[in-house]
Amino acid sequence: MSIAELVKGGERTASGRGDAVTTLAASKPSPARRAKNALATGAVVAAVVLTAVPLTLVIWAAIRRGSERLDLTLFTHSMRGVVGAGGGLLHALTGTLLITAATAAIAIPLGLSTAIYLTEYGSGGRLAAITRRAVDIMVSIPSIVAGLAAYALFSLLLGPGTRSGLAGAVALAMIMIPVVVRSSEEVLRLVPADLREAGLALGSPKWRVIRKIVLPTALPGLTAGAVLGVARIIGETAPLLLVAGFTDAMNYNLAEGRMATLPVFIYTQWSSKGLDTAAYDQRAWAGALVLMAVVVVLQLAARALPPQIAKIRRNR
């Protein structure tokens, strides 16, 4: 509900209390009330400023320092064979896109299916209660724990010391699934029960109601939830450093070999510098700027996606 609606609602209740209240509200508010109002407004505005200032400073710093090295080489070169200045982050950008895509491919179907079960089938059941509690716990586990779990899993399956993009994606999926479940569940709950009942009354089976009515209605919210999940994991460093490792060469194969990602690239550039420290700092900041840009573009694209799908459907 927007603030305007809240205010209108307040006015309605006020006027509903009778003439005395209406006249009171219509007359000028007392000085004490005005003072309180000014105080509250001031506090809220101060909070906004306090939040906005560091945020703007971060963005400003990333743009200012990141643009020092924002050249074509950055996007056409990897770090293979590069000592000191030069080099680029193509390998890390590719790794981030591949691992994020793989993570989404694991986490979105699993998370969405769980959410559908929780809202449509399991409500009130014991399994649903346990699942919900488990998801709540998973939301708050530190990301390094997910990394360790994936590390242990892949060490058992494929031998010790295994590093791969896929292992990274599994670790990140453990972080992303609960985010997707939680947000999807909320959105699916918002779909009016009348719509479901109407579908069932027309003789559709339940799966068909879910597929043709519930999911399309909730689509914008579901995509928003998925993007939230992606935004949560795309900047993760610790689990990736552990299970996807680090390399300075290109690697397109998710299933084998170490794979660089943007956060890990930024971390290694910052933490292990050579004598020419400026070159490493510039690459780290450029990496940060590119990572921010990737997140913004993904967000905008995800908001554009549902209307585009709807348009294509209509035209068919």
Place this chain on the structure above:
Amino acid sequence: MRLGKIKQVALWATAGLVVAALAGCAANEAAEGAAGASKSSDGTNDEQLSGQLNGAGASSQSAAQEAWKAGFISLQSDVTVNYDPVGSGTGREQFTAGGLGFVGTDAPFSADEASGGGQASCAADSPLVEVPVYISPIVVAFNLDGIDELKLAPAVIADIFTGKITNWNDPAIAADNSGVELPDLKISPVHRSDKSGTTGNFTDYLAATAPDNWTAGETEEWPAEGGEGAEKTQGMVEALTAGNGAIGYVDAGQAASLSWASIKVGTEWVAASAEGAAKAVAESSLEEGRGEGDVVYELNRTTDAAGAYPLILVSYLAACEKYEDAETGKLVAAYFKYVTSDDGQQAAAANAGSAPLTAEEGLSAKVSAAVARIGA
């Protein structure tokens, strides 16, 4: 609608981004296969290898590793070398657990661990080969407005870091620094909050040179209470750059922007330098009771040889004599040969500011003999 346009643009931008990143090859990476043929005629008679070589370990070596990786692939263009700077302790654990080709470590494996068996990365019962590859001075760096040279004796350094000396104008500091106007300013000693080989060597130096003032012995985790903690070398550099009155200890290669203190060696004051570090290594002896491939130093911190700078870090590369997979053995042998060569050591000196170990003849002979045992 305006917003709709932006969203559409974003959608296509994403598609473009994905396609561009996935379709493109990095311009500095030659297509596979073609590269090998073009490089093999550069005069070296080495066999051209291919594949991936994975290592992990000390972060102190990472700038040097970068130079070595680049130098090595200019000789072996089909090989990719990876080095995860996860820290010495973690690196050794991962090596023991298996799956690594080599490990870089500030503290060598114990003689027992190195003598054979129990290393899952190696063939059964294979002893380890350990060679010193990265020798770097550690500097005691400080930040005082208007002062860029100080003389600090080991006992004074120990007292500063244990909190016994708290002000820069303390008589103990002033006694060694006549002519320097020391400010009335609180000293804020900075130490590494993470487990670190730099801390290990720094405390080892204090324990050997000022045993009465430093009683905590050698330890990789900072033992004393108080003082400011800083994460990793970069955190230390940032803390020292930001705080007037701060003092800390840093690998010299990362400390170019800071002021360095000279330390007392014998009766002389010595500033950190690569030559001084090499000299201190030359004054040290090899640890006894180790195998032929296990070249490990017992550092002589109390040397009084002229020009020697004994506050140093010696970092090792460790590998197996025998691997399950002969190809890995060949890769490791070739990589170690390059790293310990004059070219490799000079490359590290240029990018990381370390002291080339090839300066001393007797040592390089022992090291090459050790390296020759890998995969043989």
